[in-house]
Amino acid sequence: MTKSTRKQSEILRPKVIKTDRDHQRALARVEELFAAKPGTPEGDELELWLLLVEKYEEAAFPVELPSPIEAIRFRMDQANLKQSDLIPFLGGKSKVSEVLNGKRDLSLTMIRKLHEHLGIPAEVLLQEPDATLPDGDFLELGKRFPLSEMVKRGWLEGIVDSLPDAKAQIEDVLVKFAAPVGDPTKQPVFNRQNAPCGNPADSAALVAWQIRVMSLAKRQKQLTYRKGTVDEDFLREVVRLSLFDHGPALAQEFLFKHGIHLIVEGHLPKTFLDGAAIRLSNDGRLIALTLRYDRLDNFWFVLLHELAHIALHIDTEVCEAVFDNLDERGTDRIEREADELAKEALISSSEWKAARLTRKSTVSEIKQFAERMRIHPAIPAGRIRFESDNYRILTQLLGNRQVRKQFG
Structure with a gap:
């Protein structure tokens, strides 16, 4: 084997990076090709290596999301907001203070308001990459639920303590109440077009009752x-x-x-x-x-x-x-x-x-x-x-x- 042939056989070929050793060898090859001109075989190889390295590093070294409190304070600085400006979103002076001091978790109701009115990404507030808030259709339907009767009957026991709390935390209440059966707006069994049978006078109350009986069965x-x-x-x-x-x-x-x-x-x-x-x-x-x-x-x-x-x-x-x-x-x-x-x-x-x-x-x-x-x-x-x-x-x-x- 000639010297030139041996060098050619030792060149690392592009492949999926699976280990730290693969990653180090790929970086070394990127360094060798770094001066390659675009459009040349070496330039195409460099581009492929860069994609492979980026994919591996995204999985191996994920960038941590900022904490919700950091994100809120950053947005306050950007928009020159005072703590009192957060009252419409967090529900009172004491709650604002407790949230910013890490003594109170954000509710879904708070998160939706912060996301919609201050533009803070939902994935940051929820602390989950690519996370989204529950469907707004269910929220609109749930606002018409007979919450007073549901609290009275104990349907929300373990979820919320009182009617005022239920109204203030409506989104969290709805998500937890429907958790055993899932979002009813996404299921055929709740869809009146797929289940055109019967004649309820109040569709929201009917859905609430249906969630309740299905949850009891579950x-x-x-x-x-x-x-x-x-x-x-x-x-x-x-x-x-x-x-x-x-x-x-x-x-x-x-x-x-x-x-x-x-x-x-x-x-x-x-x-x-x-x-x-x-x-x-x-x-x-x-x-x-x-x-x-x-x-x-x-x-x-x-x-x-x-x-x-x-x-x-x-x-x-x-x-x-x-x-x-x-x-x-x-x-x-x-x-x-x-x-x-x-x-x-x-x-x-x-x-x-x-x-x-x-x-x-x-x-x-x-x-x-x-x-x-x-x-x-x-x-x-x-x-x-x-x-x-x-x-x-x-x-x-x-x-x-x-x-x-x-x-x-």
Whole structure:
């Protein structure tokens, strides 16, 4: 091998830099090529080496972000701002002092205001490279949440202590409240266009309630649901549980074992909800009931109605979620379909026709029919009341105040 050939073979060829030794050798080669003219083979090699070195150094020796306090003080110096000028962004003289002295962490609400009004990069304030603030759409929606009622019910326990604090730290509250389910503005199950079922009167309150019931379900053991589980036979098995004194609690246990969460959470003002059927994931289903009417007849019908939605509309991907005010049921196709399947599962049309029960039927006759059918008498009594449009009769059979107490 000649001397010139040996020198040629010893020249380092451009390659990805993985180690400190690679880095040192690359720097040595850059020094050899530093005087190379652009456009020449040596100049092209130099350019490639510089890119490789830069990439390695960015990963190996990252430049630390300035602290949020440093960034705020720098911006104050730039704009000639006094501490009092930060009050609109940090929320009071004492809070400004505590933040600047490192005694109080920045909240998301503070960070958004500092970012939007003072132009301090979000990644600096959040201390994460390329970090961005939560989507503003959720913030705007969350501002319409019924915070007073949510605080009263304890929904924000562990997040915030009072309503004034909730309002002052609204963005932080929303992010923590929705953390178990994620940003609802980004998920199909919250999107009314993808889940055009039901007729809520207050969309913001509905989303807050939906986050709540989904979060409660997420706290439970993760379930595995097999699509198609809910059919007519399954529904009739559920109905037979009505015969027992603790039928609603037994139904919850039965559904849980088949991959379906049953959550009870009262409706929020202006939603007028009776229940909902929700897809938690491809392997999860959720029935949520408000027990707006704490009666056995109402419980069994609403439960079967929501299960019918799972069979007919959730499993078949017609809807991601269905929300029901059953005072206004029958107003669209999917509600009529769920009504019919629920009614048939509770008492088949042939059995109901043969029974010939009417508003003039006696309590004894209704009880005897229920005993033959092995169901609770509240079910036929509720059907008679509905079909006769007379809600003053048979109240003694309805199981008033017999449901909510079974769910704590």
